[in-house]
Amino acid sequence: MPQMKGIRQLAKHLDISIGTVSRALNGRPDVNEETRKRVLAAAEELGYVANQSGRSLRQGTTNVIGLMIESSKETVENSDNFFLGVTGGLQSVLSRHKLDLLMLPCPNDEDPHEYLKRMVARRIVDAMIISATQRVDKRIDLLVKAKIPFVALGRSTSGGNHTWIDLDFEGVAACAVDRLVSKGHRRIAIAAPSNDINLGYIFVDAYRQSLERHGITYDPSLVIRVKSSEQGGYQAGHELLRLDSKPTAIILIYELMAIGLYRRLNEAGIVPGRDLAVIGFREEPRGKFLQPSLTCFRMSLRDLGVELAETLLATMPAYAEHYPKGARNTIWPLELAPGESDAFSLST
Amino acid sequence: MPQMKGIRQLAKHLDISIGTVSRALNGRPDVNEETRKRVLAAAEELGYVANQSGRSLRQGTTNVIGLMIESSKETVENSDNFFLGVTGGLQSVLSRHKLDLLMLPCPNDEDPHEYLKRMVARRIVDAMIISATQRVDKRIDLLVKAKIPFVALGRSTSGGNHTWIDLDFEGVAACAVDRLVSKGHRRIAIAAPSNDINLGYIFVDAYRQSLERHGITYDPSLVIRVKSSEQGGYQAGHELLRLDSKPTAIILIYELMAIGLYRRLNEAGIVPGRDLAVIGFREEPRGKFLQPSLTCFRMSLRDLGVELAETLLATMPAYAEHYPKGARNTIWPLELAPGESDAFSLST
DNA sequence: ACGCTTTCCGGAAACGTTTTAGTATGGCAG
DNA sequence: CTGCCATACTAAAACGTTTCCGGAAAGCGT
Structure with a gap:
């Protein structure tokens, strides 16, 4: 079996209909447990993985969460390992739901709003995390209008009362x-x-x-x-x-x-x-x-990532049941790390 | 026109067939220039953007380049702004070809090889850049076998003579x-x-x-x-x-x-x-x-990103004509930045 | 007037999957 | 024996797009 052309081949190889194969793979109830085992084994053996395009075209969902970041010179210099650190926490939560994280780096010569618009229109993500929100941020209105669940990293006055997390x-x-x-x-x-x-x-x-x-x-x-x-x-x-x-x-x-x-x-x-x-x-x-x-x-970047992920899932209808968050807005605390630079004291 | 359901709506609105609309939007030659203008204007007005799932399902291409990174604790601490810096250069080249960059952060509790396998099977990217290559790296064999154009950031002995760039x-x-x-x-x-x-x-x-x-x-x-x-x-x-x-x-x-x-x-x-x-x-x-x-x-992270992008495009059949690179392997130079820490000298 | 090419467009197939509707089988109560 | 439900499956529609194929109209030389 050199070439896996798709679910059709897999079905033919097993001599069952493609519908049954699909249901077996997706854990649907109305399939014989014996059959399911055979399908799973064959899929594993032939290395079959469902084509994401066909899948998301049909069901309008991608199982991907987008994290929009900016790679402007200033961000690069100041955020540094921030995003990489946060992704660790994000993924530890998302992977439990078989969700993958995709980072969408906005080109620094492109308007972030236009970039996000394009990415949203492509329907490549089910939900978004946007960062570096401005006081007035058109991206938020865009996401609200497109009905895409999202969390903003950074408070904003745009778009009514959306969900955000910000540092304290x-x-x-x-x-x-x-x-x-x-x-x-x-x-x-x-x-x-x-x-x-x-x-x-x-x-x-x-x-x-x-x-x-x-x-x-x-x-x-x-x-x-x-x-x-x-x-x-x-x-x-x-x-x-x-x-x-x-x-x-x-x-x-x-x-x-x-x-x-x-x-x-x-x-x-x-x-x-x-x-x-x-x-x-x-x-x-x-x-x-x-x-x-x-x-x-x-602060712990990883913990912040976990909080972000859980907040986001709470806004996604398909996952909200597991994350019944009350607060839609979170202030993230930081801890003092004393050093020597403020030792100068005027007290006697 | 509140809801854009797809190209069908756009075609109905213009009273032409969807085939013509598609050809007009994709810059095909066999469409009247006058018609094309009308289509473009209507698309702009209604905010229509082709659904990526349908598109890539049909033509088997996504116009997306993947950059796989790892978010392990060590990477976070040592790579810092490395990836963010490189993406700037990457995108400056890719955007010229209407290609988008997606960063795929491998969860640190998952085997990079398994992660990449999943991402490849999803067919979400047309080509890949992988980083932190090991001396023997199964990911390279995977990409070669899947016939996905790629560039490795870091030399490796796996997979015959693949394309890579490494620091000097x-x-x-x-x-x-x-x-x-x-x-x-x-x-x-x-x-x-x-x-x-x-x-x-x-x-x-x-x-x-x-x-x-x-x-x-x-x-x-x-x-x-x-x-x-x-x-x-x-x-x-x-x-x-x-x-x-x-x-x-x-x-x-x-x-x-x-x-x-x-x-x-x-x-x-x-x-x-x-x-x-x-x-x-x-x-x-x-x-x-x-x-x-x-x-x-x-070194200039941005320049390295540019080099990476151009090398990658040279390995992609659809773009190779513009980037007829000879060398498939590149050693990236760094420049000495003198400081005070090596002032200690034994010479008289 | 005729045949030929060129230009432009419409219809329909195809991509790979999920999901709906329908069907055969067998068990079970009446 | 008949009617009914549960189970496990098949067939086919649907998702939104691109592209192949054919055909109408127009231009042009004979």
């Missing part, structure tokens, strides 16, 4: 501010991304609220808008040094900024952790490689 | 050894991965040959087999310190090892670049974040 920026900002204030700092700067990413707004808002909770008035001049890169960090250090009334602490939203900041501080003879308290955001993959080590926040 | 480990090893020898070093250690990955063997072989070219006899005790992780690097530092006749330089195959090595050296009061010369392998994303900065090697 408020918690992180509050924890960082609390920690710095408890060390006596009053003038705390923050380096935020200058682009339109949602994270920037939320983080700075939370930073502001945390300050005010401590009775510290929010000073807009301490919010330094720079690129989310090493250069941005350098620039942030530069801006910081030019302020009339210098802050004694700074919070960085991207840990990549830290390297640039350290460099600029070094040029000025300022030592992080001794002359200025520095707290970063995400640990991986570079936070702990700096000298002095960066105080920052940590 | 020989060049890197030679460059590192030459550089260290020129600074007077004679006892040069190497920290290599303890698992079966191809890279380990090739790299150490090249290291050995480079040494012998300089008339230095290869000393197996200087080859330290450790895990490709921070802990591995720490372990390597430990082993190094226990050697009777201590090396004056060390080459690290994974830059992630450097952080652990630095830590162990620091405990022993040894400063990299002053008391011991250290050279790492890949720069991104952590090499330059260390203090003192790590001398290591650098």
